[in-house]
Amino acid sequence: MLNRVVTISREFGSGGRTIGKKVAEKLGIPCYDAELIQKIAEESGYTADYIKEEGEYTSGGWLSTVFTDRTMGLTNQDKLWNIQSRVIEELAGKGSCVIVGRCADYILREKADCLKVFIHASIEKRAERIVRKYGEREESPEQRLREKDKRRAAYHRFYTDMKWGHAQNYHVCLDSGELGIDRCAELIAQLY
Amino acid sequence: MLNRVVTISREFGSGGRTIGKKVAEKLGIPCYDAELIQKIAEESGYTADYIKEEGEYTSGGWLSTVFTDRTMGLTNQDKLWNIQSRVIEELAGKGSCVIVGRCADYILREKADCLKVFIHASIEKRAERIVRKYGEREESPEQRLREKDKRRAAYHRFYTDMKWGHAQNYHVCLDSGELGIDRCAELIAQLY
Numbered sequence: 001m002l003n004r005v006v007t008i009s010r011e012f013g014s015g016g017r018t019i020g021k022k023v024a025e026k027l028g029i030p031c032y033d034a035e036l037i038q039k040i041a042e043e044s045g046y047t048a049d050y051i052k053e054e055g056e057y058t059s060g061g062w063l064s065t066v067f068t069d070r071t072m073g074l075t076n077q078d079k080l081w082n083i084q085s086r087v088i089e090e091l092a093g094k095g096s097c098v099i100v101g102r103c104a105d106y107i108l109r110e111k112a113d114c115l116k117v118f119i120h121a122s123i124e125k126r127a128e129r130i131v132r133k134y135g136e137r138e139e140s141p142e143q144r145l146r147e148k149d150k151r152r153a154a155y156h157r158f159y160t161d162m163k164w165g166h167a168q169n170y171h172v173c174l175d176s177g178e179l180g181i182d183r184c185a186e187l188i189a190q191l192y
Numbered sequence: 193m194l195n196r197v198v199t200i201s202r203e204f205g206s207g208g209r210t211i212g213k214k215v216a217e218k219l220g221i222p223c224y225d226a227e228l229i230q231k232i233a234e235e236s237g238y239t240a241d242y243i244k245e246e247g248e249y250t251s252g253g254w255l256s257t258v259f260t261d262r263t264m265g266l267t268n269q270d271k272l273w274n275i276q277s278r279v280i281e282e283l284a285g286k287g288s289c290v291i292v293g294r295c296a297d298y299i300l301r302e303k304a305d306c307l308k309v310f311i312h313a314s315i316e317k318r319a320e321r322i323v324r325k326y327g328e329r330e331e332s333p334e335q336r337l338r339e340k341d342k343r344r345a346a347y348h349r350f351y352t353d354m355k356w357g358h359a360q361n362y363h364v365c366l367d368s369g370e371l372g373i374d375r376c377a378e379l380i381a382q383l384y
Contacts (some may be wrong), residue, residue: 120359163359165359167358168312170365171371173359174363175360175362179363181366183383187379191371191379
């Protein structure tokens with residue numbers, strides 16, 4: 001019998017991580033996110049900051065790195081992907097949990113009984129949220145979001161061959177900007 | 193104050209129409225679908241069958257018709273689109289309701305307070321459902337689904353300029369094959 005895992009993919013600024021934590025609290029199961037990064041770091045010998053940058057958030061053109069280095073064998077990103085996959089499989093094997101981000105739905109597709117969730121929100125609502133949470137930057141919040149969206153979609157596409165944000169890839173997709181963080185968490189917990 | 197309307201877009205065979213009816217029953221509001229087609233028919237002078245064929249389900253290459261006739265002015269599909277838009281606006285203006293299909297979410301984007309829902313399911317679950325509901329045909333159910341999916345997506349894209357099945361276009365997307373028809377209806381009624 002496979003463990004029941006909630007995987008949450010989310011647009012940057014949509015509050016998916018907060019929703020994941022709330023769902024986990026409601027269900028009394030662990031939520032992996034920063035902890036996961038830490039664990040990957042321990043296994044890989046990279047620092048947590050490096051992994052955070054390279055895993056999804058990298059600001060310096062990882063795509064070009066992937067495409068130029070791949071002919072030479074595994075890139076750092078590929079190695080990271082492999083470690084990350086192993087860590088996620090281990091966590092899901094230990095027991096029920098919520099996993100936020102990191103293509104966990106794809107990694108666990110045959111290893112766990114997943115409730116696959118995607119959280120999104122309009123660019124306006126997300127812009128408001130990231131300014132509130134992370135403060136102003138030199139770039140406009142809309143620019144930051146578009147950049148992150150593009151990178152996340154490309155990363156996801158590259159490693160999973162699935163289109164980011166396609167409803168068909170998930171059991172439930174929710175607009176957290178319209179429905180609110182708490183209501184999303186309630187719904188997911190209810191579906192679990 | 194705009195009326196609250198549930199719009200349900202759905203993949204063929206996903207049970208979206210049944211879900212719409214159940215939601216409407218739960219909420220005690222009308223559900224428009226076949227009735228809507230009838231009303232469009234009355235206004236347009238076309239027969240209900242013709243509209244059903246041309247509106248979404250046409251089996252005979254409407255795309256080519258659209259592209260060749262458009263240089264000559266409005267095509268039949270364009271006229272139908274205009275009538276359909278007017279009918280949907282009227283229905284939504286009369287009071288709260290559920291509207292299944294027909295790009296109602298797009299048509300009402302500034303005219304009603306919509307809860308925008310998308311219902312989908314895996315091709316296997318939908319194949320099973322259409323054979324159960326509509327019987328066997330010469331084409332395999334998978335072929336029929338792929339054909340319908342392609343046409344519906346093209347129609348939707350053409351008139352709304354939005355990508356069919358993109359989570360970001362909806363407040364809630366649900367996999368009826370995994371969650372079940374009744375659970376989907378409950379969730380939507382709850383969110384209303």
